[in-house]
Structure formats: structure tokens, C-alpha cells
Amino acid sequence: MSAAVPRPRRLTGLALGCAAILVLAACGSDDDTGGGGGGGGGGESGPAALTLGYFPLVHTATAVNAEETGLFDDAGLDVTLEQTSGGAQAIPSLIAGEYDITYGNYTSALLAAQQGLPVRIVAGNDVGADDHAIMVAPDAPYQSAADLAGARIAVNNLQNIGTVAINAVLEDAGVDISTIQYVELPLPDMAASLAAGDVDAIWQVEPFQASALASGARVLFPLFSGPVEGMPVAGWLTTEQYAQENPGVIEAFREAMAASMEELTDKSERLVELVPTYTQVPAETVEQVVLPQWDVEADPEQLQEMSDRMLDYGIISEEFDVETMLVD
Structure with a gap:
């Protein structure tokens, strides 16, 4: 967004919110960001460090909540949250290595992948609804x-x-x-x-x-x-290299994000408390919002339908198989 936003937040614990952000920020850095296989993000050297990009919306409360409630910590992740200006900025910044995982809309992600950029989807976040x-x-x-x-x-x-x-x-x-x-x-x-x-x-x-x-x-x-109706809107993105080098981190991120989404579902009081801390939206406005719908899974069939529509509307130039950008 172009409006002024608060300074980057250091988040440490929400499984749902931070997991989503972590998935999108991976740019394939070679430093020790907590790699390897296994069920958790951390290892003998301690928690896995992750820089997670997020756009300040109600929908990304999943990441902020995961940091603040310790869900990321519980998953063995040491997460730094950084605000983005949306997909147009977040994906180039991801590729440039500024984030390990970042939040982004699927259309921008599919366009980038179709153009040859190594963008991968590691987790879902929000699904289109009355919000x-x-x-x-x-x-x-x-x-x-x-x-x-x-x-x-x-x-x-x-x-x-x-x-x-x-x-x-x-x-x-x-x-x-x-x-x-x-x-x-x-x-x-x-x-x-x-x-x-x-x-x-x-x-x-x-x-x-x-x-x-x-x-x-x-x-x-x-x-x-x-x-x-019900089209998936946005999720968490990383790079092909980061996904290959850090499967344990990605698994931990998904687990934390799923937990955060479960904590936030139908919890308007929590959103009223949380959203004003990372956006410039006052609590009285958040009290009136239509609650988002979240899903940590990225539906391949619906994403393929989106890709096909993008081709019909001239956003992409040729057919694209979305399965090639989904991280197992």
C-alpha cells in the first residue's frame, strides 16, 4: 500500500500469521536460515531465522498473530516481520533476497512464474469472500x-x-x-x-x-x-532455491500458520485488538469489518482455473501448469 505504514515488526510466535509471511519471503539465500528436513524449523544451532514479508491487511493478521502468540517460536522459527507494499513490490523483493517468504496475491505470483521467475507457493492464506x-x-x-x-x-x-x-x-x-x-x-x-x-x-x-x-x-x-465465488486470493510465496534448501522450515511455517488461522477464525475480538497494531486502521473500524476466510492449503484446481482466466484476459501469454509452482 502507498499509505505510510509502521516500522517493520519483530515477530516471534503466531503459528498462523507468521507462517504465512514466512512462506513468501524465501529468496534463496545461502546463509543458515534453518534448513534441512525434519519436522521443525530449528536445529542444534537454535531456531531457524526467517524474514517474512506481509502486506498490512486484516488478512495477514495470521502472521502477526503467530508471532505475538508464540506460534512461530513453538515451531522453532525466529521470524522477523517486514511490511511490503503489495505483490508488485513483494515479489521482486523476494527474488532479490530481501524476504525468505512473503505474502502475495496468486495472480501476481502466477504471472511472475509464467515469465520464468522462480516463485513458488508454500502455503495458502485467504480465500475470496464478502470481505x-x-x-x-x-x-x-x-x-x-x-x-x-x-x-x-x-x-x-x-x-x-x-x-x-x-x-x-x-x-x-x-x-x-x-x-x-x-x-x-x-x-x-x-x-x-x-x-x-x-x-x-x-x-x-x-x-x-x-x-x-x-x-x-x-x-x-x-x-x-x-x-x-470462493476463489483463492493470496498466500505465502518463496523461491525455488529456498524451498529446496529449507523443507523443514517450510513445514514448520505451515504448521504455525495453520494454528494461527484456527485461532483467528470467527474471532472478531482478537482482530479488533490486533489489526490496529500493524495498520493505521482504528479499532472502531475493525469492529465493522467482514471477517476473512482463511485456508492454509492452496487449492491446485482453483489456481489452475485462475491461470486459465489470466490467459483468456491476456495477462499471461501462454498456458501455464500451476502444479509446477506448488511446494509439496
Whole structure:
């Protein structure tokens, strides 16, 4: 995100949240980050050190919770959390070695892999639900997805999960998507642009969806509905080299993240407590968010469907087998 974010956090214990971040930050460094096989991240030399990149959303509470509750520690992982600006920045930083594992949306990850970058998926995180929405001004004439022909729609990246899902829903509603003008804006800036009339509709994800509702915007339709209902949105990424050299760390990361997700599921009180500590979103706004849905497993069939849609929409140039980027 482009808004100012707090300084990087040093996290030590949430199994769910940190596990997710660890999976995405692995860039294949040769230093001792806690390698080898086995069931835990640590070894005789102590906990395995991991730098985990995460985008400050409600959805990445899984990693922050895992650090703060000791889930990463219990898994033998010494995790450093660092905030990213989203997939467009996180994946190049992963490849450059700034993270061992990082959080990223699957569309950006698939695009990178199809272009030959050694990006691998080590764990899932969030699945599309009502915590994502296409929103319009309260007095806008639009009443359904079918009304958006020719509209200007704000997304935070022109080639990510948002544009794929919007295209799918609009096509299903009979809209010629060639008439859509996508406008790239940071998520925190979208509601103001909508109010100013600079765009006709915006894609908002929690906690920004709750903020936009509070400012008067209304939900036109849930983004992950119809043909993309339940689509996996984002997960934890690493590099091929890191995955090969650190299977024990990845296993430990998954275990911690799964535990964190279980702790957070349907726990709005915990999110109200946690999210304001790593975002600039106040507790009263977090109280209004639609709770995310989490799944530590990355569904290969649904990811393949996403890849096929990316080909249809010209985001990738040829068919791509997503099985080649999933870490067992």
C-alpha cells in the first residue's frame, strides 16, 4: 500500500500469521536460515531465522498473530516481520533476497512464474469472500454488475487478482469488458477518488471496505461471487532455491500458520485488538469489518482455473501448469 505504514515488526510466535509471511519471503539465500528436513524449523544451532514479508491487511493478521502468540517460536522459527507494499513490490523483493517468504496475491505470483521467475507457493492464506467488494457512490445509477459497461473501476494493480475477478463477474453479467477502464490507485485512496467522481466504482478489501462504507459508499456486489465465488486470493510465496534448501522450515511455517488461522477464525475480538497494531486502521473500524476466510492449503484446481482466466484476459501469454509452482 502507498499509505505510510509502521516500522517493520519483530515477530516471534503466531503459528498462523507468521507462517504465512514466512512462506513468501524465501529468496534463496545461502546463509543458515534453518534448513534441512525434519519436522521443525530449528536445529542444534537454535531456531531457524526467517524474514517474512506481509502486506498490512486484516488478512495477514495470521502472521502477526503467530508471532505475538508464540506460534512461530513453538515451531522453532525466529521470524522477523517486514511490511511490503503489495505483490508488485513483494515479489521482486523476494527474488532479490530481501524476504525468505512473503505474502502475495496468486495472480501476481502466477504471472511472475509464467515469465520464468522462480516463485513458488508454500502455503495458502485467504480465500475470496464478502470481505472484498465492488463499491459505488451512494447516489450512483448502478444497481448491478451489468450496469458497469463503460465504467472506470479502481484497482490497486492492473494485473492482479482484482482485475481477474472483476472481468469474470462482469462477463458473466453480459458486460463487454473491453469497455472497462481500469484505474490504478492505492487501496486507501480509492474511497476519496470515488467521492470526488474520478472513478465510477472501486474494489475494496477489508479493512478499507469498512472505511468506505463509513464514508457513505455502498456495495454494488461482492467481488468474489458468481463465477469466482470462493476463489483463492493470496498466500505465502518463496523461491525455488529456498524451498529446496529449507523443507523443514517450510513445514514448520505451515504448521504455525495453520494454528494461527484456527485461532483467528470467527474471532472478531482478537482482530479488533490486533489489526490496529500493524495498520493505521482504528479499532472502531475493525469492529465493522467482514471477517476473512482463511485456508492454509492452496487449492491446485482453483489456481489452475485462475491461470486459465489470466490467459483468456491476456495477462499471461501462454498456458501455464500451476502444479509446477506448488511446494509439496
